Amino acid sequence: MKNISKTIIITGSNKGIGYTTLKRISSRNPKFNFIMAVRSIENGEKALSELSQSVEGIKERVKIAQLDISDSKSIDNFVEWVSKNYGKVDALINNAGMAFKGDAFGADVVATTFKTNYYGTIELTEKMKNLINDNGKIVIIGSSAGKLSRLTSEELKNRFTDPNLTKEGLDLLAKEFYDRVVDNTYLEKGWPRNSYGMSKLCINTYARLLGKDEEILKRNIQVYVCCPGWCRTDMAGPNAPLSADDGAITPTYLIELPWEINKDLQGQFFYECKVASL
Ligand code: NAP
Numbered sequence: 185m186k187n188i189s190k191t192i193i194i195t196g197s198n199k200g201i202g203y204t205t206l207k208r209i210s211s212r213n214p215k216f217n218f219i220m221a222v223r224s225i226e227n228g229e230k231a232l233s234e235l236s237q238s239v240e241g242i243k244e245r246v247k248i249a250q251l252d253i254s255d256s257k258s259i260d261n262f263v264e265w266v267s268k269n270y271g272k273v274d275a276l277i278n279n280a281g282m283a284f285k286g287d288a289f290g291a292d293v294v295a296t297t298f299k300t301n302y303y304g305t306i307e308l309t310e311k312m313k314n315l316i317n318d319n320g321k322i323v324i325i326g327s328s329a330g331k332l333s334r335l336t337s338e339e340l341k342n343r344f345t346d347p348n349l350t351k352e353g354l355d356l357l358a359k360e361f362y363d364r365v366v367d368n369t370y371l372e373k374g375w376p377r378n379s380y381g382m383s384k385l386c387i388n389t390y391a392r393l394l395g396k397d398e399e400i401l402k403r404n405i406q407v408y409v410c411c412p413g414w415c416r417t418d419m420a421g422p423n424a425p426l427s428a429d430d431g432a433i434t435p436t437y438l439i440e441l442p443w444e445i446n447k448d449l450q451g452q453f454f455y456e457c458k459v460a461s462l
Pocket of ligand 1: 199281416
């Protein structure tokens, strides 16, 4: 492991779990190089300076690039930059995510949350797919907040777990949640009053579908989604039981798995470095 060289993109790696994941993977794998994909280059530079205090030589192994996954133009510029400067990379860690504070809820909250956590994450992944080397990896930081138990309708649960569910079908489920919030029938239809949880249920489910994608399988690309645990970051606040460093353990575990598909693990949801049910 220590001698192989890989290039890994981590989105939202200027702080929180993205940052600690960069720190953990880079300190354990001295030959790995990284692309810190961040909304603000200035914040990325500050974070990299801080990281250089604990990981020797890290500045030579990291390039910072601008990326806002809620903005298609930014995604296109980023993908073009990766293509021009690297050709291909070995792994994409989709960490960037957002949550409204408190119990903010409503159509605008759902639309904004899904724009980053679901649509933006998928748009980046789909546009990056061809730039990931054969035998590479796609890791999504999902969440246990996106479990099926959030749904009170058995019919909805069945639709999410349907083995024949397609990406288009999943998009319809995401759209249906939004529509039921707009017409205020979401509770009676079995959806919860939780935009973050639903965006994560959708992205957790997307990983399962992407893991079965013909092209992905043909190219031996591993796909995983994980919950890092409830960690003290700007998103989760100071009362969470785990540190931001703890949150890096499962994403690092997935990146350090052998670089070949294991059929039992492909597309699965991981918690505490183990496959868990959604
Ligand atoms: P955080 O400290 O708030 O960090 C979020 C990171 O995502 C920041 O770098 C942020 O950039 C970036 N980001 C947000 N929106 C973005 C966008 N549209 N485009 C690009 N980057 C964007 O949160 P965190 O707790 O580390 O969360 C990281 C991931 O873990 C998220 O996907 C989150 O849902 C997931 N997660 C966290 C917990 C937890 O307990 N903390 C639990 C389960 C899952 P800026 O600095 O520019 O805002």
